[in-house]
Every structure is written in structure tokens, then in C-alpha cells.
Amino acid sequence: MTRTTWPTTGLSYGGDYNPDQWSPETWEEDIRLMTEARVNIVTLGVFSWGNYEPEEGRFEFEWLDTVFDLLHAAGIAVDLATPTAAPPIWLHQKHPEILPVTREGMRYWQGGRLGWCASTPIWREQALRIVEVLARRYAAHPALKMWHVSNELGGGNRLCYCDESAAHFRRWLTEKYGTVDALNQAWGTAFWGHRYVDFAQVLPPRDSETVPNPALKLDFERFASAALLEHFEAEAAVLRSITPDLPITTNFMVSSNPSVVDYARWAPRMDVLANDHYTIGRDDAREQELAMSADRMRGMRPDAPWLLMEHSTSAVNWQQRNRAKLPGELVRNSLGHVARGSDGALFFQWRASTAGAEQFHSAMVPHAGTRSKIWADVCELGRHLDALGDVAGTLVEPASVAILMDDESHWAWKAGPKPVNDEPVWKAARDVHRALFDANVLADVVPPWADLSRYRVVVVPGLFLASDDTARSVRAFAEGGGHVLVTFLSGIVDATNRVRAGGYPGAFRHLLGILSEEFFPLLDDGGLALDNGWRAGRWSELVHADEAEIVARYADGDLARSPAVTRRALEGGGSAWYVSTELDRVALADLLSGLLADAGVSPSAEVPSGVEAVRRVGDDRSFLFLLNHGPARVHVPGSGRELLTGRDVEDGLDLDAGGYAVLRER
Ligand code: GLA
Secondary structure (H helix, E strand, O other): OOOOOOOOOOEEEEEEHHHHHHOOHHHHHHHHEEEEEHOEEEEOOOOOOHOOOOOOOOOOOOHHHHHHHHHHOOOOOOEEOOOOOOHHHHHHHHHHHOOOOOOOOOOOOOOOOOOOOOOOHHOOOOOOHHHHHHHHHOOOOOOEEEEEOOOOOOOOOOOOOOHHHHHHHHHHHHHHHHHHHHHEEEEEEEOHHOOOHHHHHHOOOOOOOOOOOOHHHHHHHHHHHHHHHHHHHHHHHHHHOOOOOOEEEEOOOOOOOOOOOOOHHHHHOOOOOOOOOOOOOOOOOOHHHHHHHHHHHHHHHHOEEEEEEOOOOOOOOOOEEEEEEEHHHHHHHHHHHHHHOEEEEEEOOOOOOOOOOOOOOOEEEEEOOOOOHHHHHHHHHHHHHHHHHOOOEEEOOOOOOOOOOOOOHHHHHHHHOOOOOOOOOOOHHHHHHHHHOOOOOOOOEOOOOOOHHHOEEEEOOOOOEHHHHHHHHHHHHHHOEEEEEOOOOOOOOOOOOOEOOOOOOOOOHHHHEEEEEEEEOOOOOOEEEEOOEEEOOOEEEEEEEOOOOEEEEOOOOOOOEEEEEEEOOOOOOEEEEEEEEEEEEHHHHHHHHHHHHHOOOOOOOOOOEEEEEEEEEOOOEEEEEEEEEOOOOOOEEOOOOOOOOOOEEOOOEOOOOOEEEEEEEE
């Protein structure tokens, strides 16, 4: 049962606050500037364990008491982190066995941050001890409004191959399979004669001279995600026992790429879903990538707002070349997340560090101080989020399209040699989302077990692993009148990472009315022509369209004249499309526009190209977010009150290049 008490009134605004890097004089200035920027929440103490407890059992909390009181006096809520994202030096020295071990068998050293293995009992004991000390000290403080468990769990310590992990893995496998024969069957251990006679023989996929069993590897990834969730749950249980009414969250790392741990399976355990999102400087569609990550967050729980826990005011420091944001960009990015369901916008971090590993990462107060583009934008965003207070608690209007995405499927794809080993199969999901984004059609990016009955179109893009349940659910959706689009390399293996024999794509073959007998990946990027004028590339398949109409055939290449794109009309009015190649952007947009028209799905609003339009709605309220990502000033139709300027709009409004507006619609 999750508790949904939101930590602030209105939308949340703030960031990670690390006062232990600064003097008390700076704290006073921080509070003054936070008030000026209209910050209403900070995430406190994420990496502060070593400053709370510099030596075992000797605590220094007075500085944090002062900061809590200063924040409270200024009306700023505290999202208090449990400090387990950074064990103190003394703990690593006393118990180096808590440090993760690589697959080559090397144990890490002190000096990083998530330096712990989730399976080590001494770590668990120490972590829960500090959590309890912290929770007891601040439980009654009126500024405390939410718990933030650790930080980006798995962002560095996801896979540990130590003996404790191995033992934990074996316990997990015993529970999952019951008998070692069931494990042998699931993993196909007859291959290379890797048969086990006892669970005690099983090891994590440690380094060897060849690749490990792909089914073992997939289960190890699942186990690693489960072990971290178990750690989250253990911390959360301590917090719940002391502050039963406070919501608990942890910050996910959801982007358009697959995630390091299985957040969709974690989501039900969170009171508030929170995400960290950073744009990638070299990405050629940053806004769309941002939108897709937000659509994934919402897809995990479409009926509640989520929270953007971190993003950056400008450049980060961990890409090869770190791009600075242009004036207004941080505001536009924040509004993009809010439009798609975040009830706030927080940053890493409040004040730019001058020392330490993140000394060149942007922040709300940059090194230059307040005479800066960043500070001007930070203050502007604070005013805007204030003006958007009534948006809080509303939901993004229901999407008609669902895109299925599953981290397990990606792990299965990565778990062994494949027909192509240089290409990410999940790129198909990004391509489809991008085409929909360009057409202003809202999609929820959902896990395969989501309730599909709320959608009219379901896209299955490169979903390599599809369980029997997924196959059944997609089929039931289509037979109930829904429209399904399956793209190549979907439904190839089952939940054990075993190939579904009898023709590809095994999980969806009957629904699609086709049989694909062999893969023909292209060796170069020369591209392919289809006989209806579409262009494609990179991948092709020898497909038989047994019970489907042929929409397009290959016009050249090894498979000339054989089916490339098929469509099967279903009795209930639905349809099932198969795309056996990578369509280019024009072709994919064309295909989707026909499919969406068949399904009766229209854009969120009629706006000029380059403008992103998303609506949030409440019982008696409707807000249209408009973001102009294009290079020119455009006129956007609409009427109502524009909340960022407070002006009434009758006949639409003009949006500058990079401009944004939020219409409270009549
Ligand atoms: C992550 C972490 C933060 C910080 C940022 C830098 O999101 O949670 O502590 O390191 O990355 O971008």
C-alpha cells in the first residue's frame, strides 16, 4: 500500500542540498537565495554519512539540526536522504568485504560512492543502523516531509560477483526453481554439458574464456535488481516503523534507454515515483528523449503524478564533451517533464561544488553566482512553477497509444552473441516514440504486463523477450479490436531466454499471420528500397505472409520480392502489423499515420510542427502545455488564461523559437 501524501503544496521545486560542503555563512545565503528562487523542497544529506558519523559511533548532527531549522523557518520542506549511497571511510577500512567484486574477481577499494554489495550481511546491518539513528533524530521535525532512500541504487554497485552474492544468488534461484532439474531445464544446461546436480554448484557469471550461458546471465541480472530492491525494502521498513505517515521514494535513472535495474518491477513498492533525467548533449532529439523518459515514468503508474528528482540546470561533467544549456532551456526542460506528469522539478544540485568529483557539474547557484544566465532561469522557473500550482495533482490526459518496453528484454538481448552484436535492439522503441512525438501523439511507455485495455494502439518494438503472458495479453488486446504494431526482433525468446522455435517471431507469429524463417541482417548501411516507395535498412527477414496482406515488399537486396511489411485484419475490427526491417523516419511516420487513422487516434492538439503540446487534466481543470522546439516564431491556436504571463488569450498565441506557454483552457 503506497502513501501519496505529496511533500509540498503545489508543484515541488528545489534540488539536492549539500550544506556540509559549505560554511554556516553560506547556509544563510543559501536560504535567502532559495527563498528568492521560490524553492520549496530540498533533498538533504544524500552523501553525508561520513559527516554524520566520522568515526564509528561518534555522531555530529548539530550542523544538520541547524540546517533543518533554517529550512523550516523559510518554509522549505526536507526530502531527507538515507546516507547509504556513500559509506564512510572507517566502514570501508573496517569491513572491506562490503565493497563490490567485479566479474574478474577484483574487489573495489574505498574512495567511490555506492561502494557496497547488496548481499553482504554486515553492510545491511550497518546501513539499517545509520538509517535508524537518522530517522529517530528527525522523525518529529516539522520540516521532514519525505524519505529518499539512498541514491540511484545500482548506479555503480549493480552487479557484484563476491561469494556473498553467489550464495544469495543460489538462495534466489532455489526459491525460483525449486529443483535443480527445473533450473537445468530453464537454462538449457545440456548445452556444453553444463548440467548441475546441486544448487551449490551454481556461480554468478564470473569471467571465463568464453561467454556465459545467456539464461544464467539473464537470471543474474534479475537477481541483482531483486537484491537491490530487497535492500530498498529493508531501509524502507525501518523508516516506516519510525515515521509511518511519511512517503518514501528513491530516485530512478529512467531514460529512453533500458535501465540498469528493473524499475517497472520496483515501482509498486514506491510511495512516490521519482526520476533523475539528464539530456545527452550529442543526442539529435533531446526533447523527444526527455519526453520518452517522462512517458516511461508515467507508464509505470498512469494514475498518479511522479516527481523529477534530479536534472541539470546546464552542463553535466560525465559526457565526453559537456554541452551547456541555452537561455530558457532549463525552464523548457522542466516544463517538458511537468507536462508529462511530474509534479515538480528538482535539480542536482543546489550550489555548484568547488571541490570533489562533481566540481564541474552545473547547479542552481553556479560558480559565477547570481550574476548568471543560470540564476536568471532558476528564478524564472520558480515563478512559473508557482503560477502552475493548480496543475499539482492533475493527470496527463489518457494516452491512446502504448509502447511496450521491458528491461528484462534488453538484458536477454545483451546476454549472449546475437545475429547482430553492434546494434541496440531497443532503438526500435525510440524510433516509434520519436515518430509519435513528431506527430504530437501521446504514448505511454509501459511494461508488457500493463493493462492494455485502456489503449487503442499497442506497439511492440524490438521486444526480444516476450513471456507467454505478454503474448496472450497482446493477442487479447488485438482480438478485442485493438491495433498492434510488432517490429523485428520481438517475441524471439521466452521468459527463460530460450528461442521460441517454429518460426519467428514466435510469441506473435499466429496473431500476425506470418512466419519469418531466417534473419538477413545487412552488413552495411546502404539501405533498402521497398516496393511502395518506403526506404529501410540494417535488418531484413525472409517472411511468409500466410494469413496477412502484404503492405510492402523488399524491392532490392537479397530478399527482393519477399514481404517486408504485413498487416492482418482481425475480426473484431483490430489489426496486427509486422515490420521486418528498420523503416526510415519518413516511412515509419507514413505507416503510423495510416495505422493511427484506422484506430481513430488524433494528436493532443493541432499545433505547428516543432511545437510539443501535452494536456494535463483534473476534475474541473485543463492545462495545455506548449513548448516550441522549432527554430522560428509560430502561432498556436487556443484560448484561455496563459498562466506564465497571466494574460487572457482569445485567438491563440505566438511562441518564440524555444518559447513556452501553459494555457488554462476554458
Ligand atoms: C546522478 C546522481 C547525483 C549526481 C548526478 C550528476 O543523478 O544522483 O548525485 O552525481 O548524477 O549528473
